[in-house]
Amino acid sequence: MGHHWKQNAMSVSAPSLQRAPVSGFQLVCLSAVLFSTAGVFTKGVNADAWSIIFWRGLAAAGIALVLLLLRREFSREIRQFRLPAILATLLMASGTAAFVPAFKLTTIANVALIYAAAPFIAALFGWLFLREKPTSTIMLGSVSALIGVTLIFGGISTQGDLWGNLLAGWMTLVMAGITIIYRRWPDTPTTLPGAASALLLCPIVAGLGTPAEVPISELAILAGFGVCFAFAFILLSAGAKHLPPAETALLSALETPLAPIWGILFFHEIPNMQTILGGALIMVAVFGTYGHQWRKKRKQARIA
Incomplete structure (x- = not known):
């Protein structure tokens, strides 16, 4: 869930990379672990998807706003909250409204x-809307990822799987769109749109679900969901300051293989063969592409 953060990760000079690679490595890896737990939180409660979005959103928005105030960045993000930020807010809200129900309808592995x-969808959007021609590595990765997603869709066995996969697909398109917004308008604030999207959803999902009926025990879990993701973003942004963008992206991609593992361990969700094959193609695309970028950046750093 942190792809737009990956696209905006701060690069550093070679000397800086030598000073603090371990701390950056640890922070980004920990953020990937936290991001990978979305399915566990969602499937670990009996509350409906809309109630989960409501309480998770309140917790995450509250933490985000407190952090903005503590960092004295609230007024700055308000000033920068223009049309691109509004578009990002709407897309984030739309993506969250799809992402959480997707976990309720299909397996964690399929969604992740x-x-x-x-x-790769972001690379396609960048080509179409920003005229940024992708490299041959990105193009090969995109083809591999597309085949992998097609295989996953081909392996659906229930109507729930179909709708869950479609919602996950929409979330994927949304996050690619958010990436393009931050690529085109890099001064767009990141924290305030996230908080605003959560608050925007609250009155809508309150009418669709039953958040007032969620038991106290599950409220604690959902609050933990919001806190967990808020800290995941904090750790990712902090770690990205000490690592090149390609390395940040490579490490944060660890959330994808971790998520299905949690599904197997906690809910005995054994992926079918088509999901395994499709997932393998997608992971080859992800790690192959990011690995190539990482090696390229390392080579450039040594030359510099």
């Missing part, structure tokens, strides 16, 4: 692996 194709 389909979502892993977001960087």
Whole structure:
């Protein structure tokens, strides 16, 4: 869920990379672990998807706003909250409204692996809307990811799987769109649109679900869901300051293979053969592409 953060990760000079690679490595890896738990939180409660979105959104928005105030960045993000930020807010709200129900309808593996194709969809959008021609590595990765997603869709066995996969697909398109917004308008704030999207959804999902009927025990879990993701973003942004963008993207991609593992361990969700094959193609595309970028950046750093 942190792809637009990956696209905006801060690059550093070679000396800076030598000073703090371990701390950056650890922070980004920990953020990937936290991001990978979305399915566990969603499937670990009996509350409906709309109630989950409501309480998770309140917790995450509250933490985000407190952090903005503590960092004294609230007024700056308000000033920068123009049309691109509004578009990002609407897309984030739309994506969240699809992402959480997707976990309720299909397996964690299906959602995580389909979502892993977001960087390649972003590359396609960049080509179409920003005239940024993708490299041959990105093009090969995109083809591999597309075949993988097609295989996952071909392996659906229930109507729930179909709708869950479609919702995960929409979330993937949304995150690719958000990436393009931040690529085109890099001064667009990131924290405030996230908080605003959560608050925007609250009155809508309150009417669709039953958040007032969620038991106290599950409220604690959902609050933890919001806190977990808020800290995942914090750790990712902090770690990205000490690593090149390609390395940040490569490490944060660890969330994708971790998510299905949690599904197997906690809910005994054994992926079918088509999901395994499709997921393998997607992961080859993801790690192959990011690995190539990482090696390229390392080579450039040594030359510099």
